[in-house]
Amino acid sequence: xxxxxDDLPVGTPVVGMVGGGQLARMTQETAxxxxxxxxxxxxxxxxxxxxxxxxxxVGDYRDPDAVRRFVAGCDVVTFDHEHVxxxxxxxxxxxxxxxxxxxxxxVHAQDKGVMRERLAKIGIPSPEFSLVADVAEATAFAERVxxxxxxxxxxxxxxxxxxxxxxxxxxxxxxxxAAGVPILAExxxxxxxxxSALVARSPHGQAVAYPIVESVxxxxxxxxxxxxxxxxxxxxxxxxxxxxLRIAGELGVVGVLAVExxxxxxxxxxxxxxxxxxHNTGHWSIEGAVTSQFENHLRAVLDxxxxxxxxxxxxxxxxxxxGGDVADxxxxxxxxxxxxxxLKVHFYGKPVRPGRKVGHVTAYGPDLDEVRERARxxxxxxxxxxxx
Numbered sequence: 001x002x003x004x005x006d007d008l009p010v011g012t013p014v015v016g017m018v019g020g021g022q023l024a025r026m027t028q029e030t031a032x033x034x035x036x037x038x039x040x041x042x043x044x045x046x047x048x049x050x051x052x053x054x055x056x057x058v059g060d061y062r063d064p065d066a067v068r069r070f071v072a073g074c075d076v077v078t079f080d081h082e083h084v085x086x087x088x089x090x091x092x093x094x095x096x097x098x099x100x101x102x103x104x105x106x107v108h109a110q111d112k113g114v115m116r117e118r119l120a121k122i123g124i125p126s127p128e129f130s131l132v133a134d135v136a137e138a139t140a141f142a143e144r145v146x147x148x149x150x151x152x153x154x155x156x157x158x159x160x161x162x163x164x165x166x167x168x169x170x171x172x173x174x175x176x177x178a179a180g181v182p183i184l185a186e187x188x189x190x191x192x193x194x195x196s197a198l199v200a201r202s203p204h205g206q207a208v209a210y211p212i213v214e215s216v217x218x219x220x221x222x223x224x225x226x227x228x229x230x231x232x233x234x235x236x237x238x239x240x241x242x243x244x245l246r247i248a249g250e251l252g253v254v255g256v257l258a259v260e261x262x263x264x265x266x267x268x269x270x271x272x273x274x275x276x277x278x279h280n281t282g283h284w285s286i287e288g289a290v291t292s293q294f295e296n297h298l299r300a301v302l303d304x305x306x307x308x309x310x311x312x313x314x315x316x317x318x319x320x321x322x323g324g325d326v327a328d329x330x331x332x333x334x335x336x337x338x339x340x341x342x343l344k345v346h347f348y349g350k351p352v353r354p355g356r357k358v359g360h361v362t363a364y365g366p367d368l369d370e371v372r373e374r375a376r377x378x379x380x381x382x383x384x385x386x387x388x
Contacts, residue, residue: 003039003055005073012037013302016071017049018061019080022348022357023278023294024049026286027080030295036302040080041070049080051349064088071097078255078301079277082109083157100203100254100301101276108251109276112184113155119271122250124243126271127262128187131155135173138185145187152176153184164220189270191262195229196281197244200256200296203303207248208296209241210289210309215260215281221355222280224376225318227288227311230368232263240269247274256297258282280320280357285309287344287362288316313364317371319379321359323352326384329359336361336378343378 005014013036017024020042028049031038041059042050050056059066061084071077076098089103108115116129128145132138132152142150152173154163165176166188176183194215201207211228229237244259258279260272282293291299291307299306321329329352336343340363347359361382363374380386 014074016074016077017080020047020049021080022048024080025052027294028052048348076301105251105253109274111155127189130185132183132185135170138173139170141185149188151186151188155182155184189262190265192265193263195261197240197259198282199244199248200300201248201253202300203254206306207245208306208309211311212237212240223320225281225284227284227316255300256293283360284316284318288364314366315368315371316364317375318360318362319375320357321379321382323354323356323358324383327352329382332382340374
């Protein structure tokens, strides 16, 4: 059935989201509550969001014709991922489509080299870096920052640890340059932990900041998030929020911005990555905040007043459910829900594959150790890591 605005109640906003992953799927729940018509350009008929959004057209986000057909009739277009080509975004904007975040902002999440140079220009603390063309330049950079190991990253396309190499010497740099794309070299930061600052910003400049969270990454994949970050000095937390708000304003971000940071052992708070969309480190906010990241993203792109980002409980812990040997995770729901009636479980409608994010669980309460145990137990039981 073809989409038609004539079938919608008068005044219904239509938001198009390019990408059919779990972020679009979780946005749909908020869209329903707000009476927003969410449209999704899906990668396939059975991807995560296509299961939840009616009549999701299937198309390639790199195909100009598919994108043009999709945006027709949308009031605003936003994204489940950052991979839509910049030139296509500029074409959409030139045609009068409200693209949020716009291409001038989004390029900083698409291209790590552009991001690093812009953050340096506006004085945001980041790791030492250099764009390098070959092994010799990578080696020279290593010598400049105190020697190997260093980190090499593809400037575009990397995510969840893909396109990232920690190298201990020149002979380990070959794989990075074999990728055939521009490479960013960075100092390997000696960090205590990873933090994330999540903010939302609207076109007229209203912005809100969520509590700073601690994230745990294994092999480049986020496995656990604690809100707020335990033991973080309030002044440092405020500084991290202010830096994230400043980045959002300087770059002209509209929607949610996630600023992933290192808390370095020498005391620095260094920006690692930017994401301009709802983010894994913000999933805790669905149950744990007054207004979830998904609702504030929709509010922002529609230029509605933003909701409170305040936490509802002293602590909220979100643990990702990663695919393992158990194909049918629904079998674990009986145990998890009976054991913990306050537990919240989200499945993404994805077939299980080892290491794949197929869902998450969230627990909240006043005692951090207890909340962590509840969330970790549920994720481990669902994946079959434990059976009691």
